[in-house]
Amino acid sequence: MPRTTDRLPFPYRSEAGVLAQRLAALQGALDWTAAATQAAPWVRAVRENPPPFWAMESLLKEYPISSAEGLALMRLAEALLRVPDAETAIALTADQLGRADFDGAADSTLARLSSTAIAMSKHFLPQAGSEPGLMVKLGAKSVVAATLRAVQLLGRQFVLGQTIEEGMKEAASARKRQSNLSFSFDMLGEGARTDTDALRYLASYRNAIAAIARTADPKRAPSQNDGISIKLSALHPRYEDAQHERVMRELVPRVWQLCEGAAAANLNLTIDAEEVDRLELSLEVFEALAKLVAQHCPQWQGFGLALQAYQTRAVELIEHVAALGRQYQLKFMCRLVKGAYWDAEIKRAQELGLPAYPVFTQKPHTDVSYLACAQALLNASDAIYPQFATHNAGTIAAILNMAMATGPHAPPLCGSLPPEGAQAGLGRPGAGLPKFELQRLHGMGAVSCRVYAPVGAHRDLLAYLVRRLLENGANSSFVHQLADESVGMDELLLSPLEQSKPGALMSSLPLPPDLYGQARPNSLGLDLAVIAHRQPLLAAHTALVVPSVPEASAADAQAAVAKAVQAFADWNHTPVAERAATLRRAAYAMQLQLPRLCALLVKEAHKGWGDAVSEVREAIDFLRFYANDAERVMAPQTLPGPTGESNTLRMEGRGAWVCISPWNFPLAIFAGQVAAALATGNTVLAKPAEQTPAIALEAVKLLHAAGVPAEALQLLHGPGETVGASLVAQPGIAGVVFTGSTQVAKIIQRALAAKDGPIIPLIAETGGINAMLVDSTALPEQVADAVVQSAFRSAGQRCSALRLLCVHEAIADGVIEMIEGAAKELVAGDPSDLATDLGPVIDAEAFGGITRHVQRLRTDAQPLLDSRLATHAQPHVIAPQMFEVPSIGAVTQEIFGPVLQVVRWGGDPMAVVQQINALGYGLTLGIQTRIDSRALALAGAARVGNVYVNRNMIGAVVGVQPFGGEGLSGTGPKAGGPNYLLRFCAEQTLTINTTAAGGNVALFTG
């Protein structure tokens, strides 16, 4: 169904193009020199009379976040408050402060910790003036206590109170010091993972609105009353575009309850702006609510939302919102911010391989955009009441300057806004209500009028606090520069318009497609939250008929091997550059066919859309990576030796390789194995999994069309027991590369060993009992995300998937509850539906096997999730399963499905890793801890191929996280790594006696 946000511009546009439009729109609208002149005295005043937030600024100046000390400070601020056990709190503090150098720390750990605590508390604790000697004696616990106190004080800098009542009391006393202040209260908390959390946040918003309403005057305009800011991600556990229908059905009524309360008291209720991939959804929720406002309380002018100027389509968003206002005959309050998730947006675009960034990549560009947006807001005054939220004096002065040009305005709601601003012609006092307002965050200076005031318990503060630290610590941040006296006035108030002129700045950030620089293009991905990106996928799915692939017989296999052996010489003698170019052509063709290949993965392998896109990208990356690497590895190397001879090491193919790939990555692993063998000059007999031959056939067709000779790459579809076994048994083959179960790898190994003739190399990548170790410094939300993705994404059918969660006993109850709650929100069913998280497992046999394991666990272990097995009309669907087991040793087999086993641990984490090692597998390990030295030590002790710290443990990227394990998990070398191709090569040294003709010319003439 078309959505109203379809009309919004594409988010991934050329930054230069958009910037040129913004600069053009501002031409003549703004006199920057006048603005800078106006801002200069404010800057001087702040510098001469530092506001309270200076303490943190000067700390950040002393210990920038880019330094070990600054990072330690941020890490402690993020984690220390939530650590429940003293032992771990000491370990964390020692780890972070131990390697930072606060104020010339002394030698012993204790002394260093103590002096550190003093160094920190010096900045925060007014009474901290005691002698270091005294502190040294107090011991580690006291240091932790002092550090904890410092962090709490840091938090208090930004949080008005722990409850709404406390916050309102603080607000009242602030108003005594500065009349005309108003507040927008924000109940801390974001990103609910469970419905219980979402309902808790809903209750706290409701309670806050009721409290604010008690002090508000409904006869006053919303701009004159205090208000509330809400985050939609706090109010629904699946607030994401893929869950569009459910969000509209469930979230809209929740927010409407809040709107009704706010409207009754005539308060301002603002929906905060969050990540870009939620923008369309947020606008649709906003529109649905606007419709309700228009029906039920059209007189209410307090409904609003925040918009981020760092988005390249910010101006169009404003036009969209203004159009909605006109359509529903409402006036919205629109808070303009620059945007708080810049680093996360950049990372997401790079990870997804998007064509461009959705945000500007240069700070002055965001500043220019902010001004262009301000202009657009001022021009839309019939439908929008603008609220400018910034701490940048230059930006504020520029807005005042533009506002004057736009027409007479009453002064903004702000008693202490720089008086020059109000007097400089903004309007005559008493000219009615102000036409816009200025806003700031609590803790950030004393100017401007509406204060965004977070309220909440310490536990909920952390994510917010880190965002503030990051923002204020950034070199480009205005407040950071303001606090740095070495930054002169001219530099501080440089015109962003001048800085953004063509050629003025060079972006050091590569676009996502150029992430790997000259080496190779990054594969292009899609943003499934964008309609224009997912439409081709859905169209391809509708049009696709899965081709049938004829089965080969054992005799066919024999004939194919003979052909491949014969074709070897020609392909091996084809220059490596030519072979590499062929693979690159195939990669290019694959990129063009991405929608069709994704559709095939969904239909044939039951992949979800996100997994399908990642898989096609991985296949493209493999083709390009091995093309490059073959050129590197196969270049002849001159070796040192005695004079009078030349020594060269050369690589070539080994012969005909059998490539046997699994159904769980039927394109990526298939293409990876085949590309590695082909790139190094081998011919290939490719046997795909029986369940997924069609996608393999497509890949083979693409490679043939790109120039791989038909005899150099032959596809043999059929059962492993006949076709696979026959291929492996043929005398002519030169190697086998296999990905699949440990049992089948063993069968292949034995078959190869039993053959006469040469010893055949085998590369086997098999399964694992992959564990994640979580200590009590970990962030439960991050753990829940990582666990749910690692254990249940792709219905748990990844070699790398999480099977065994080991969680510290001090936090186990809460973490398990959160994971259960998040897992309950997952949707199992038809994989072609974008809303589906878990499709069916691959076939009836897999379903039967997993079901039997689940039945066994129901008696042997403690069931955690109350989910039944196949609850869906779709066959072979298994809802997420979780069981608590008594010990790590109780887990003996890999269950290749969405089944997670959980164990609690206490004591030494190293002992946990040793027990994991003892399972004998060695593929992936997740570690969740904020103690960096612990993460490194655990990774060092783990006998596994891939370790992931503080993230999920799936989705290895070619060339970035080469993939493969040890022990029962495989032979190595790692796929997508720099050592993989070597195993496919035969090595030859060529030694030429250059003195054979009679003398050593080189020595005489050299």
Ligand SMILES: Cc1cc2nc3c(=O)[nH]c(=O)nc-3n(C[C@H](O)[C@H](O)[C@H](O)COP(=O)(O)OP(=O)(O)OC[C@H]3O[C@@H](n4cnc5c(N)ncnc54)[C@H](O)[C@@H]3O)c2cc1C
């Ligand atoms: C009242 C209030 C409410 C807020 N509500 C929200 C909200 O709902 N959603 C939200 O996202 N933020 C919100 N914020 C936070 C806001 O986005 C940041 O505080 C703001 O970006 C800081 O901007 P500044 O003008 O004060 O500082 P400046 O120092 O002038 O600007 C810093 C900003 O520039 C941008 N930036 C930094 N580096 C780059 C770069 N290399 N390329 C491009 N841009 C860059 C970032 O947006 C950064 O935050 C709110 C802020 C206030 C004051």
